[in-house]
Amino acid sequence: MRSLFYARCVKKLWDSGQVSRFLKGTTLQGSACHLKHTKVMEEEKPWALISEVGDQGYAEELTDIIKPHFQIVCLRDFLLNPLLYGHKVQALLVWNSFPAVEPSLLTSLPSLKVVANGGVGIDHLDVPYISSLGVKVTYTPGVVNEATADMAMALLLSSARRVVEAHQIAVDPKTTHIPQCFMGDEVTGATLGIIGMGRIGYxxxxxxRGFDMKVLYHNRNRRSVEDEQAVGASYCQNMDDLLKESDFVVLVVNLTPETTGLISHRELSLMKPTATLVNVSRGLVVDQDALVKALQCGKIRGAGLDVTHPEPLPRDHPLLGLSNVVITLHIGTNTYTTSRRMVKRMIENAVAVLKGQPIPDEVKPK
Incomplete structure (x- = not known):
């Protein structure tokens, strides 16, 4: 009887309402613990300064790659309260050259350990000065090769076959017939001159090779015989020889004092009048005034430019009014796949610096 009495008491105590309240309390306690744990984890993550999220900065999906490793603050919010964030920021993640790494910004970041740049070009970074502050500089050279090479070929083909002009005629409301005299240049079997045979040039x-092109190249250092044979490339020690013989000249060099204005009046005058210049390096590698004149007077046939100076060009710039020029938006690396790889590599470099580990892609001052 006593056992039955105890059983009834237990049943009464643990009716459905009490069980529900007990479980609810347990769940709330668990949720509070989880939120507290999450908050602690967030506070333990280092801070990184970025340009912004959206059209002028990182796509939302790219910030999702950053967030597991860093707490992020956008430049606009940082500038509104530099005293709040300045001492926290340990990593500056530079995307499309922003935020601009200027002395005024660096002096407001006393805890900064690394400037992690996305991309291979570092002409916008004063590496010696940044390094003198005890800050490491990194970049992402390996991940941009495929997309940039694709872009170079896209510009070459678009210019040669006058794709943009043809599109404009095709969609023009005034077009009533197809002009039979609309001709482009043959790519297959043509001579390609590559100035800068690094990773991307190669x-x-x-x-x-898929277009059976004859390949000439000019580089500071000659590549191995094996590399040359693999792509059928011939080395030109003198750049002038390459310019004279090539049907298409592609520029794939870093911007340095030596390469600034590399292609100007004299170099353009050496090219064939039927030749095309393609630039996927930096706008300042080409003297744009000289290029305008060469295109206007027929010294060369056309140009394909993914880069200009400045970017974008002023709306009244003469290059914009020429029909024998294809200009894009410095989008050589702008594919979803490459962009994700670049950000991941930026994070790998930055985390390595903060943890004192070997840095995959460090840029050391010269």
Missing amino acids: KIAQRS
């Missing part, structure tokens, strides 16, 4: 040479 990828361009590989792609040109």
Whole structure:
């Protein structure tokens, strides 16, 4: 009887309402613990300064790659309260050259340990000065090769076959017939001259094999015989020889004092009147005034430019009014795949610096 009495008491105590309240309390306690744990984890993550999220900065999906490793603050919010964030920021993640790494910004970041740049070009970074502050500089050279090489070939083909002009005629409401005299240039079997046979230049040479192109290249250092044979490339020690013989000249060099204005009046005058200049490096590698004149007077046939100076060009710039120029938006690396790889590599570099680990892609001052 006593056992039955106890059983009834237990049943009464643990009716459905009490069980529900007990479980609810347990769940709330668990949720509070989880939120507290999450908050602690967030506070333990280092801070990174970025340009912004959206059209002028990182796509939302790219910030999702950053957030597991860093607490992020956008430049606009940082500038509104630099005293709040300045001492927290340990990593500056530079995307499309922003935020601009200027002394005024660096002096407001006393805890900064690394400037992690997305991309291979570092002409916008004063590496010696940044390094003198005890801050490491990194970049992402390996991940941009394929997309940039694709872009070079896209510009080459678009210019040669006058794709943009043809599109404009095709969609023009005034078009009533197809002009039979609309002609482009043959790419297959043509001579391709590559100035700057580094990682990207070599990828361009590989792609040109599919068009049976004869490949010439000029570089500071000659590549191995094996590399040359693999893409059928011939080395030109003198750049002038390459300019004289090439049907298409592609520029794939870093912007340095030596390469600024590399292609100007004299170099353009050496090219064939039927030749095309393609630039996927930096706008300042080409003297744009000289290029305008060469295109206007027929010294060369056309140009394909993914880069200009400045970017974008002023709306009244003469290059914009020429029909024999294809200009894009410095989008050589702008694919979803490459952009994700670039951000991941930026994070790997930055985290390595903060943890004192070997840095995958460090840029050391010269």
